[in-house]
Amino acid sequence: xxxxxxxxxxxxxxxxxxxxxxxxxxxxxxxxxxxxxxxxxxxxxxxxxxxxxxxxxxxxxxxxxxxxxxxxxxxxxxxxxxxxxxxxxxxxxxxxxxxxxxxxxxxxxxxxxxxxxxxxxxxxxxxxxxxxxxxxxxxxxxxxxxxxxxxxxxxxxxxxxxxxxxxxxxxxxxxxxxxxxxxxxxxxxxxxxxxxxxxxxxxxxxxxxxxx
Numbered sequence: 001x002x003x004x005x006x007x008x009x010x011x012x013x014x015x016x017x018x019x020x021x022x023x024x025x026x027x028x029x030x031x032x033x034x035x036x037x038x039x040x041x042x043x044x045x046x047x048x049x050x051x052x053x054x055x056x057x058x059x060x061x062x063x064x065x066x067x068x069x070x071x072x073x074x075x076x077x078x079x080x081x082x083x084x085x086x087x088x089x090x091x092x093x094x095x096x097x098x099x100x101x102x103x104x105x106x107x108x109x110x111x112x113x114x115x116x117x118x119x120x121x122x123x124x125x126x127x128x129x130x131x132x133x134x135x136x137x138x139x140x141x142x143x144x145x146x147x148x149x150x151x152x153x154x155x156x157x158x159x160x161x162x163x164x165x166x167x168x169x170x171x172x173x174x175x176x177x178x179x180x181x182x183x184x185x186x187x188x189x190x191x192x193x194x195x196x197x198x199x200x201x202x203x204x205x206x207x208x209x210x211x212x
Contacts, residue, residue, distance in 0.1 A: 048173075062147060066139045067113055073098070074106045075143075078115065078132065082140050086129035088121060097178075115139065 034042070059072035066075060080095050081087060087095070093103040107130060110116040115136035121127040132140065155163060 058147075062143050065143050065146070066115070069113075070109075071106070073102070074110055077103065077106055078110065078136060078140055079144070081116065081130060081132055082137070082144075086119065086121075086131040088127055088129055092130065110136070 056072060059075055063070040063072050063075035066078070076096060077092065080092060084091075084095070089104060089107065090100060092107075093100045096103070107116060111118070114133055116130050117133050118128045118130055121129045158166075
């Protein structure tokens with residue numbers, strides 16, 4: 001009896017190998033093998049991680065120049081306040097993407113050593129704006145001037161075009177992370193609003209039942 005060709009075709013793999021043939025363990029897996037994009041992203045990740053570690057080290061040095069007990073995060077707050085001018089605590093926390101309680105703790109420390117002060121917000125008398133004191137302005141002026149000189153010594157020999165390109169790419173990268181922080185903040189606000197709405201509905205329902 002001659003076997004049906006269709007059955008023979010269905011019983012054999014498309015590549016002509018017999019069923020159950022051993023697979024070459026040394027053969028590259030097309031799914032797990034990294035391509036040019038993955039390799040490039042790995043390199044970018046490594047370089048950014050290295051840059052962040054060194055930037056944190058620089059921030060620690062700068063913060064100690066302002067005050068020996070200052071944390072790098074507090075120095076970052078001073079830099080934002082100096083750049084933005086009087087700013088609310090909520091806006092300051094959103095600007096750097098850190099929780100409000102953490103920022104509040106750092107501001108209390110900066111206020112205790114006389115580098116910042118609080119004043120009534122001219123746009124909202126119920127709120128307070130944070131600003132640098134004369135002492136804080138003087139300290140930041142000295143430290144940031146020294147930092148700019150350090151940048152000049154390290155990057156001053158770069159061609160202007162390369163520096164401009166670096167600035168453009170850094171701005172693009174910062175924008176990506178800024179959008180990420182903004183999105184999370186909006187999501188948190190949305191969750192709080194939904195919780196408030198649900199709570200409000202529940203209260204209304206209990207009130208109605210009580211009135212009834």
